[in-house]
Amino acid sequence: MSESTIVTLLTLLPFYPLVSFVLLISFAKRLSWHLAASISVGAMVLSALSSFAVVQYLSVDVPVITAHLWAWFTLSSNEQINISFYLDGLAAVMICVVTGIGLLIHIFAAAYMKEDANFTRFMAYMNLFIVAMLILVLADNLVLLYLGWEGVGLCSFLLIGFWYRERDNVLAARKAFIVTRVGDTAMAIGLFMIFKEIGQLTITDVNQSARILWIEGDSQPYWIALLLLGGAVGKSAQLPLQTWLPDAMAGPTPVSALIHAATMVTAGVYLIARMHGIFLLAPEVMTYVAWLGALTLLLAGIAALAQTDIKRVLAYSTMSQIGYMMLSLGAGAFSAGVFHLMTHAFFKALLFLTAGAIILALHHQQNLFKMGGLLKRLPLETILFSIGLVCLMALPGTSGFFSKEAIIAQLFSSTTAGPLLWLCAILGALLTSIYSCRLFFLGFMGKARFETSLQPSSSKLLKLSLIALAILSLGGGAFANILEVSLAPVFAVAPVIETLNEPAWLHPVAIATPFVGIIFSWFYFAKYRAPSDVTLTENTSGLARFCQQGLGFDSLYSWLLVKPYCALAKLNRKDIFDQLMMLNAWYISLWHDVLASSQNGKLRWYASAIGLATLLLLLALLLTVNVGTISMEAS
Amino acid sequence: MSAIPLSHILMLASILFVIGFVGVIVRKNTLYILMSLEVMLNAVGIAFIGAGSAWQQADGQVMFILILTLAAAEVAVGLALLIQMQRRFKSLDIDLLSKLKG
Numbered sequence: 001m002s003e004s005t006i007v008t009l010l011t012l013l014p015f016y017p018l019v020s021f022v023l024l025i026s027f028a029k030r031l032s033w034h035l036a037a038s039i040s041v042g043a044m045v046l047s048a049l050s051s052f053a054v055v056q057y058l059s060v061d062v063p064v065i066t067a068h069l070w071a072w073f074t075l076s077s078n079e080q081i082n083i084s085f086y087l088d089g090l091a092a093v094m095i096c097v098v099t100g101i102g103l104l105i106h107i108f109a110a111a112y113m114k115e116d117a118n119f120t121r122f123m124a125y126m127n128l129f130i131v132a133m134l135i136l137v138l139a140d141n142l143v144l145l146y147l148g149w150e151g152v153g154l155c156s157f158l159l160i161g162f163w164y165r166e167r168d169n170v171l172a173a174r175k176a177f178i179v180t181r182v183g184d185t186a187m188a189i190g191l192f193m194i195f196k197e198i199g200q201l202t203i204t205d206v207n208q209s210a211r212i213l214w215i216e217g218d219s220q221p222y223w224i225a226l227l228l229l230g231g232a233v234g235k236s237a238q239l240p241l242q243t244w245l246p247d248a249m250a251g252p253t254p255v256s257a258l259i260h261a262a263t264m265v266t267a268g269v270y271l272i273a274r275m276h277g278i279f280l281l282a283p284e285v286m287t288y289v290a291w292l293g294a295l296t297l298l299l300a301g302i303a304a305l306a307q308t309d310i311k312r313v314l315a316y317s318t319m320s321q322i323g324y325m326m327l328s329l330g331a332g333a334f335s336a337g338v339f340h341l342m343t344h345a346f347f348k349a350l351l352f353l354t355a356g357a358i359i360l361a362l363h364h365q366q367n368l369f370k371m372g373g374l375l376k377r378l379p380l381e382t383i384l385f386s387i388g389l390v391c392l393m394a395l396p397g398t399s400g401f402f403s404k405e406a407i408i409a410q411l412f413s414s415t416t417a418g419p420l421l422w423l424c425a426i427l428g429a430l431l432t433s434i435y436s437c438r439l440f441f442l443g444f445m446g447k448a449r450f451e452t453s454l455q456p457s458s459s460k461l462l463k464l465s466l467i468a469l470a471i472l473s474l475g476g477g478a479f480a481n482i483l484e485v486s487l488a489p490v491f492a493v494a495p496v497i498e499t500l501n502e503p504a505w506l507h508p509v510a511i512a513t514p515f516v517g518i519i520f521s522w523f524y525f526a527k528y529r530a531p532s533d534v535t536l537t538e539n540t541s542g543l544a545r546f547c548q549q550g551l552g553f554d555s556l557y558s559w560l561l562v563k564p565y566c567a568l569a570k571l572n573r574k575d576i577f578d579q580l581m582m583l584n585a586w587y588i589s590l591w592h593d594v595l596a597s598s599q600n601g602k603l604r605w606y607a608s609a610i611g612l613a614t615l616l617l618l619l620a621l622l623l624t625v626n627v628g629t630i631s632m633e634a635s
Numbered sequence: 636m637s638a639i640p641l642s643h644i645l646m647l648a649s650i651l652f653v654i655g656f657v658g659v660i661v662r663k664n665t666l667y668i669l670m671s672l673e674v675m676l677n678a679v680g681i682a683f684i685g686a687g688s689a690w691q692q693a694d695g696q697v698m699f700i701l702i703l704t705l706a707a708a709e710v711a712v713g714l715a716l717l718i719q720m721q722r723r724f725k726s727l728d729i730d731l732l733s734k735l736k737g
Binding site: 599600601602603604607608611 | 656659660661663668729730732733734735736
């Protein structure tokens, strides 16, 4: 294919889902399920095919493809904000994940949401999300990236609150929106600061100018990187803005898979990888990134141990896996982080979708303590789910193994990470395997604890997408080399981490950790997998409840921020500034009353008013004339 | 025949005008209000005549004829309204006509 065809394909990439979105939202319920599903899934097929075609064209000789659409606005004499797309190795990985996984999830969603009354609205939002996400990853400047960034936030809000008739969903949607907005504000300030200091917002220019303008350890890149990190932390649900993600599971399961596992929450990882030029100039911030990632992955791992809702376990596990990505970015191992982003998208989408299929079969039962014994009842789903779990635990041979080992291997010798963070990563891997085993034992082994009959979906679409995802999850490790080659030019300036002088036991320990976790939980959670009639009860001790509520962050924020804010709002219920404004209105209505009472409709009053006024006028006239003559005489 | 000084004429005119004006304000009966209006108009007429004779100009008398015509027209319209009012309200009280109050 010629270069111009490729550029056209790249240009059109976000427009297929956009057209589909417009069609679906305009015709809404007039479209039949078949039509709506084929429009939305068809748009995704086109997107996925063209993104694969475009990515095929990238090579060592053509490391970057750009497509200029039109000029958006002019910021200063030498900086214009364009709507243009910039495709390099990093963006290529992202568009493949977004459109590829997006396509599979769309197929699943078409089957999963078939019975919903608002099916077209759902698919329309999903398409809009893909548009926003593609704009985010393809943007050549930070303003366009921010547009996509806010766009995915909006779609996340719309889709979490999709079943808006239930109070909890609406609250969860609002919470997600507000909490991520905190991070977005930090990011916006970061963008302002970049423009003030560098005068440019095109991503490649910013990364280049930063290297010329500043040296490592300057204060400007430190603050900019810190503010950008704020945005990334909000979007990627990392400490301290992680509280929205578990609640976001209120949305339909395909949404959790697409937005809150595979794509949107990794936008923060993408942002940091994209702006690595600035982050590399601020090694302290790199260390913060690594520590935030490490703390989040431990915290989320501990919280996942105590969850009873299958989707919340997966949500916390997503948080902890993104923690790994952050950890790896903080250590300077950008390629490994992006690789984990990709494999995580595969297996977490698989886990969520399979969980969705199971939840559907169990009549919307999400409580793990009401499941059990699914191994025999739903063999296909069990196999698929265990493939996902095996990848999550990073057992050798699976995709998760390749990416997670790549991260852990580089932590020990990194200048911005170190042995302590390596230990955190190992502990996190241990926790991952323990909660995965607990989930598997509770859900699939032991005795069936549900009363209703099973209703497994027979939809072929559903199974097709699940099996495709399972194959990707198992074989995702094969992409390692392709990824290495395509990401190499992007992260050319990143330091190479020397791994020569490490102790020899590092690798075996990393590989053995998940097995230790499995053996531990095999014995520790023995009663969960026992086929006997032991009635299982949730652990309601204080510690378990504390873990279940995400280590108390929700109540902490509620105490520190939400309650004082609400109290202030209540105190100022009769808005004091509003009262000042209302003074104007009061003054005007006062005059209205005065003038209205003078308009009494009595002719004689009017006549006397005219007389009086004439008299006063005459008097004034006489007085001024007199004063005039007197002053003339005086002069 | 000695000429009446202008100030006397103007004083008479002012007094008549004030009397007429007070009549307009004080009386409730529309008929009396119309009559008071006539008084006011004639007071103005006297002032014109006086001024005309003082300056030996015909303009004052011209104005008076104009006022006279005006008064005739006014009385015609006023009396017609008066009759309508009597028919509708069975009263000539001007304060009853206050539907336009704010």
